[in-house]
Amino acid sequence: MISLNRVTRIFNSRDGDQVTALQDVSLEIGRNEFITLVGPSGCGKSTLLRIVAGLTLPTAGRASIGGEEITEPRAETGIVFQAPTLLPWASVVDNVLFPLRMMHRIDSTSADKAMALLKLVGLTGFEGKSPRELSGGMQQRVAICRALVHDPDILLMDEPFGALDALTREEMTMELLRIWGERPKTVLFVTHSITEAVVLADRVVVMSPRPGRIAEIIDIGLPRPRSFETEATPEFHEASHRIRQLIFGTRHVGSGRAAA
Amino acid sequence: MSVQAAPPLEERQKPPRRRKKSAALYEVVLPLIATAGLFLLWEGACRAFGIPGYLLPAPTDIWKDTMAIGPTVAGHTVATFKTVMLGFAVSILISLPLAVLLTASPAIAAAVYPFLVWTQSIPKVALAPILVVLLGTNELPRIVITVLVAFFPLVISIATGLLSVPPELIELSRACRASKLSELLRIRLPYAIPFIFAGLKVAISLAVVGAVVAEFVNADAGLGFLIQTSTAFFKVPVAFGALIILSVMGVVLFQIVVVAERVFFPWSSSNTTPGA
Numbered sequence: 191m192i193s194l195n196r197v198t199r200i201f202n203s204r205d206g207d208q209v210t211a212l213q214d215v216s217l218e219i220g221r222n223e224f225i226t227l228v229g230p231s232g233c234g235k236s237t238l239l240r241i242v243a244g245l246t247l248p249t250a251g252r253a254s255i256g257g258e259e260i261t262e263p264r265a266e267t268g269i270v271f272q273a274p275t276l277l278p279w280a281s282v283v284d285n286v287l288f289p290l291r292m293m294h295r296i297d298s299t300s301a302d303k304a305m306a307l308l309k310l311v312g313l314t315g316f317e318g319k320s321p322r323e324l325s326g327g328m329q330q331r332v333a334i335c336r337a338l339v340h341d342p343d344i345l346l347m348d349e350p351f352g353a354l355d356a357l358t359r360e361e362m363t364m365e366l367l368r369i370w371g372e373r374p375k376t377v378l379f380v381t382h383s384i385t386e387a388v389v390l391a392d393r394v395v396v397m398s399p400r401p402g403r404i405a406e407i408i409d410i411g412l413p414r415p416r417s418f419e420t421e422a423t424p425e426f427h428e429a430s431h432r433i434r435q436l437i438f439g440t441r442h443v444g445s446g447r448a449a450a
Numbered sequence: 451m452s453v454q455a456a457p458p459l460e461e462r463q464k465p466p467r468r469r470k471k472s473a474a475l476y477e478v479v480l481p482l483i484a485t486a487g488l489f490l491l492w493e494g495a496c497r498a499f500g501i502p503g504y505l506l507p508a509p510t511d512i513w514k515d516t517m518a519i520g521p522t523v524a525g526h527t528v529a530t531f532k533t534v535m536l537g538f539a540v541s542i543l544i545s546l547p548l549a550v551l552l553t554a555s556p557a558i559a560a561a562v563y564p565f566l567v568w569t570q571s572i573p574k575v576a577l578a579p580i581l582v583v584l585l586g587t588n589e590l591p592r593i594v595i596t597v598l599v600a601f602f603p604l605v606i607s608i609a610t611g612l613l614s615v616p617p618e619l620i621e622l623s624r625a626c627r628a629s630k631l632s633e634l635l636r637i638r639l640p641y642a643i644p645f646i647f648a649g650l651k652v653a654i655s656l657a658v659v660g661a662v663v664a665e666f667v668n669a670d671a672g673l674g675f676l677i678q679t680s681t682a683f684f685k686v687p688v689a690f691g692a693l694i695i696l697s698v699m700g701v702v703l704f705q706i707v708v709v710a711e712r713v714f715f716p717w718s719s720s721n722t723t724p725g726a
Contacts, residue, residue, distance in 0.1 A: 245621055263625040263627055273616065277640070292622075292626035293628070320717055
């Protein structure tokens with residue numbers, strides 16, 4: 191479905207230096223696969239996501255969806271950002287309908303679609319409310335509905351739960367699994383949370399910084415549907431441990447010599 | 451101890467009602483009482499110390515003398531009001547496209563911005579007589595001066611508002627492959643509403659100032675003209691009357707802008723801040 195072939199992205203910083211955000215990243219993502227990208231800040235996770243979104247173009251290499259090179263944003267992709275960024279003047283349902291309106295795709299079935307999505311995320315009855323009447327978690331649910339309203343086949347999520355409190359975050363993670371179960375999509379999910387990365391993913395792409403590249407891709411064989419209990423299984427711990435090792439190296443494992 | 455602890459709890463249960471009541475108290479009743487108190491003090495001081503009317507007329511004298519030429523004063527008020535409103539309207543008509551232009555491209559901003567600052571650095575009082583020579587002794591130079599005084603803060607706040615949109619929303623708009631025009635109309639302009647109204651509040655106040663400055667230099671009507679002629683003939687109470695009418699006009703127009711924002715854009719963030 192999504193194919194990245196030796197993708198490199200170099201940014202020119204303001205003082206004239208060149209920063210390599212991504213170097214030689216190759217990745218194949220299958221249809222309806224759930225991929226999480228995890229890694230420390232500055233490892234190019236978000237750049238990778240933006241390249242798939244068509245918001246940034248690779249400096250070198252090729253990024254394609256379904257065999258077609260990505261040169262501009264594509265209509266069949268939905269995006270969820272870290273902040274809900276809802277329109278403060280529009281009601282919940284109008285926020286959900288916003289992409290359709292911008293794409294001039296609004297028709298008589300659109301409102302029903304929006305209501306079905308709001309039902310899916312448990313916000314029935316809130317459609318007429320203004321965004322500022324909702325909690326952070328609810329706002330992010332609306333943002334997810336907004337990303338799904340044009341029924342995209344790819345969903346890109348850039349730390350969507352990063353701004354939520356820890357409890358809401360866990361709740362939303364399970365919620366997302368349920369939504370994905372009901373409406374399968376190819377998902378690319380950027381996160382800083384190892385737990386989140388493992389519990390959601392079919393495969394976790396662990397990235398390392400300077401320059402941003404893929405350190406390892408870990409298959410998560412945990413059975414679905416997953417729940418909070420998944421996090422208690424040995425497989426879960428094994429995968430989490432491996433990711434931690436990749437990110438922190440051996441720095442935190444016992445002896446001080448390891449750092450050298 | 452328990453007696454001391456009880457009241458805060460009760461207070462905590464009351465706030466919604468209390469806040470509404472105190473809001474009305476603060477916004478309407480207190481200013482009225484303070485104003486009335488000030489006028490009483492003024493009146494009392496004038497009588498007690500026998501201050502001569504040409505230095506500081508008592509409020510009752512101001513009222514009496516102004517009402518004596520009521521229809522004339524009303525005519526001058528209408529003339530000033532007309533200049534203020536026309537100047538304000540033209541300021542909006544100029545500022546909106548100008549702000550859009552300024553934010554559309556850095557090149558345009560770099561080219562136009564110095565001119566904007568330049569128009570602001572010229573003292574309008576000095577400019578007024580020159581404009582009269584250029585444009586004649588009609589209403590036009592008065593409106594031009596009003597606009598020159600009022601439009602700048604409006605341009606700046608609209609431009610700031612247009613640039614205040616979260617970058618994610620612009621990316622979302624790009625991801626929807628929306629045109630620049632629908633990005634402007636559906637995202638940037640609505641987002642700028644609180645900023646636009648902040649600018650409008652400053653602009654309407656400045657429009658009154660600008661109109662009076664223009665009337666000082668060139669006019670045969672208007673409250674500025676009335677102040678000049680009446681002071682020339684030592685009719686100080688009438689000049690004070692005109693001054694009070696001007697300040698009331700300024701306050702009322704300002705409040706109309708505030709109310710318009712509350713009514714038409716209740717979601718606008720500046721509505722939640724105090725003093726708006």
